[in-house]
Amino acid sequence: MENAKALAQKMAQTNLPILITGESGTGKELFAQAIHNSSPRREEPFIAVNCATIPDSLLESELFGYEEGAFTGAKKGGKLGLFEYAHRGTLLLDEIECMSLSLQVKLLRAIQEKEIMRLGSHKVIPIDVRLIAISNIDLEEMIQEKTFRKDLFYRLSTLPLSIPPLCERKGDIPLLIHAIQRTLGSSFTLTDEAMEVFLNHPYPGNVRELYNYLEYLSCLGEGSIITYSALPVLLKKSWEQHRSDSSSYVTMDSAPQTTAFFRAAGIHAEEFLFLLGQLAEASKVMRGMGRGSLKASAQEAGVVLSDNEIRTALHCLSQLGLVKIGRGRRATRISASGLSLYRQLCPSSQPPA
CATH class of the missing domain: 3.40.50.300 (P-loop containing nucleotide triphosphate hydrolases)
Known part of the structure; x- marks a missing residue:
């Protein structure tokens, strides 16, 4: 920034x-x-x-x-x-x-x-x-x-x-919270647990989404101590999903890249893994996939993903070094790191070596 x-x-x-x-x-x-x-x-x-x-x-x-x-x-x-x-x-x-x-x-x-x-x-x-x-x-x-x-x-x-996007600059979140509080004229305090929830949320709506959450909390009263139970429902759902995903994939939980993956994916971890899986399959024949092909595969598999959601997911995966986005209809390819991560998170899928 x-x-x-x-x-x-x-x-x-x-x-x-x-x-x-x-x-x-x-x-x-x-x-x-x-x-x-x-x-x-x-x-x-x-x-x-x-x-x-x-x-x-x-x-x-x-x-x-x-x-x-x-x-x-x-x-x-x-x-x-x-x-x-x-x-x-x-x-x-x-x-x-x-x-x-x-x-x-x-x-x-x-x-x-x-x-x-x-x-x-x-x-x-x-x-x-x-x-x-x-x-x-x-x-x-x-x-x-x-x-x-x-x-x-x-x-x-x-x-x-x-x-x-905000998911790429999590270190700004505490600064933004204080700045938005000043704008709103509110003085509530977040407990450590509540702050951890804020820091680990994927923020698909970016700063606007963060602003909305803080507007909600500012209505709870001046000088309030905001605990986990007082957080907006969407934030708590995201946090519960984050903890559930982290415990489901304990094999790589200590690895920095896996931690970064789940922080970026948040409640959309399954969708991110689905996209990695499709790209892993495509890599077997040495090709990539465009957003249109990924969307068609998702519809066939019963996974609901819009064009914008696919675009955002691929952008996040690219920032993590898990995919490489180029140009053209078959531009997006899974990287070696992406294959390694997918193999460890979904061993039953037997991705290519």
């Missing part, structure tokens, strides 16, 4: 487009706002729009504006677009991956030419806007799937900034 902050500080001093990536709840929009506040444009507008919340037919008119009579229901006198409102300032496009291919073309032109045209008009309007895009999806994979334009990706990612 210190590296990400230092990089963001340097990026703030330029006018180049920035692409911020990271899992949902990691604080990407907070970084975008901080970049604007630290930039020479800090006194000018900061306009944010979520591309996923506006229908594509309306998003175009919101971004570029329109002239009177441009379409049925157009406001009399027309309307300025967000590019114009953000003139000399910063325009944030959140969940950029939800933008249609046709609108991506118009956005690319606006970035390249630094000018726009309102709907229903032929008048060119020059713009001076710093663009920041946010995505929690791997846009390079979308390019492979032809759902995101390669040329737009390279324009947006002139300055790429990746925000690490």
